[in-house]
Amino acid sequence: MVSSTSLTSVLASKQIKEDPESLQIWGKDWTNGFVVAPSAVVFPESLDQLQDLVAYARAHQVKLVPSGGRTGLSGGAVASQGEVVVSFDRMNKILDFSAKDRIVTCQPGLVTANLQAFAEEQGLYYPVDFASSGSSQIGGNVATNAGGIKVIRYGLTRDWVAGMKVVTGSGALLDCNAGLIKNATGYDFRHLMIGSEGTLGLIGELDMHLAPQPEPQIVMVVGVPSVVDLLDILHAFSDKLTLSAFEFFSDLALQKVQAHRKLPAPLANRVDNYALLEFDESELAKAEEAFALCMEEGWLVDGVISQSQAQAAALWQLREGISESLAPYTPYKNDLSVRISEVPGFLADVDRYVNEGYPDFEVCWYGHIGDGNLHLNILRPESLSLEEFFHVGHTMSPKIFELVQARRGSISAEHGVGLLKRDFLGYSRGDDEISLMRGLKHLFDPDQILNPDKLLPLTEA
Numbered sequence: 001m002v003s004s005t006s007l008t009s010v011l012a013s014k015q016i017k018e019d020p021e022s023l024q025i026w027g028k029d030w031t032n033g034f035v036v037a038p039s040a041v042v043f044p045e046s047l048d049q050l051q052d053l054v055a056y057a058r059a060h061q062v063k064l065v066p067s068g069g070r071t072g073l074s075g076g077a078v079a080s081q082g083e084v085v086v087s088f089d090r091m092n093k094i095l096d097f098s099a100k101d102r103i104v105t106c107q108p109g110l111v112t113a114n115l116q117a118f119a120e121e122q123g124l125y126y127p128v129d130f131a132s133s134g135s136s137q138i139g140g141n142v143a144t145n146a147g148g149i150k151v152i153r154y155g156l157t158r159d160w161v162a163g164m165k166v167v168t169g170s171g172a173l174l175d176c177n178a179g180l181i182k183n184a185t186g187y188d189f190r191h192l193m194i195g196s197e198g199t200l201g202l203i204g205e206l207d208m209h210l211a212p213q214p215e216p217q218i219v220m221v222v223g224v225p226s227v228v229d230l231l232d233i234l235h236a237f238s239d240k241l242t243l244s245a246f247e248f249f250s251d252l253a254l255q256k257v258q259a260h261r262k263l264p265a266p267l268a269n270r271v272d273n274y275a276l277l278e279f280d281e282s283e284l285a286k287a288e289e290a291f292a293l294c295m296e297e298g299w300l301v302d303g304v305i306s307q308s309q310a311q312a313a314a315l316w317q318l319r320e321g322i323s324e325s326l327a328p329y330t331p332y333k334n335d336l337s338v339r340i341s342e343v344p345g346f347l348a349d350v351d352r353y354v355n356e357g358y359p360d361f362e363v364c365w366y367g368h369i370g371d372g373n374l375h376l377n378i379l380r381p382e383s384l385s386l387e388e389f390f391h392v393g394h395t396m397s398p399k400i401f402e403l404v405q406a407r408r409g410s411i412s413a414e415h416g417v418g419l420l421k422r423d424f425l426g427y428s429r430g431d432d433e434i435s436l437m438r439g440l441k442h443l444f445d446p447d448q449i450l451n452p453d454k455l456l457p458l459t460e461a
Helices: 020-026 047-060 112-121 138-144 189-193 227-238 251-261 281-297 309-320 322-329 340-357 386-406 422-427 431-444
Strands: 040-042 064-067 084-087 094-098 103-106 161-168 173-176 201-209 217-224 243-250 273-280 302-305 332-337 362-368 373-379
Touching (some): 047 064, 047 084, 047 161, 047 201, 217 281, 227 340, 243 251, 243 309, 251 273, 251 309, 251 322, 281 302, 332 386, 340 362, 422 431
Antiparallel strands (some): 332 373
């Protein structure tokens, strides 16, 4: 265990917490089912202090678990074996802004929504967005390569990182890319760090691209009787206009969010599935043409379109409120992706497996159909304790991941691997790939102090 007395050799006492309440708060993320047992939480305020922490950890064989907004869903920020949690809450400043480059330099603890607000103040736009943007932090977004609701138009977090400074597990400070657009000087360590879940280095500073402000957006929600028609609808609209979002949710998901947030039904009659589309106001006529075509083909049966920004926000609640509305059911979650063309068949495969083997379980689907990312939520029956239910969930996962593997998909589309999916990595990565990943871990973190036991399967003793 680490004592605050020894940690004060690198940080002030006000930057260290050891009380039980703080350890429980900062020692975990939104994932359920893991032991939370850090020895301390520290709050560095500069790159120099990050380097000092790594040097201290190497010298004393202390394990460090980086922690951002703690909104992760894979156990990537869980400290369960006496590690020191490195919180970036106090490294939350905007350091610089170049209007000509449209690049903002910030610390990793900056809350995503605050970056979005800063961009808006400059007449610009930071487009990576998701339900947790009010509490997630940019460093965590980068560490997991977060996606969200606008990937179909704007891409992933990876596409907006212009550069970064990162302290590796060896204590080296890397200045990656420095905001350059063109840089053909060999390996791009910036992209290696993105999505590495804090296992290779601690991100201390970020250069983030900003985009021009989009024009006002219109939101449309349509009823889709058969999930197989979702792709036809997507193609019909994509052929005529540029979509900012194309989201999907089942009627069960809609029922849960309506009950939780006291929302009215979007359509006069219930259907099995719904799609939410967002697009530029100037393309309304093209969207109406696509809607008419889909109605003629029988791919959709009804729809509603926003008449104001307030109504657009209200329609978005139907999608963005789902995760929150499912929380009381302590769902067993899986964040999966397959090629867009494979989505209907994959949905049918998983539904068949769960319905045949676990008929008492409710399966709640929603996700980003426009990029092939599906969120599978299996709801806990009242008859099962949390421990029993998660045991069953872990038993189900290998079969579900076999279905993912058969379609050459990913067992984690945007939430990372962390602890939750660490031992299942082989369903998406080959043995040779995992061996190379282990080699990179040893190269960048020779003393194995950074986010231990995350991402990579444990080796046999």
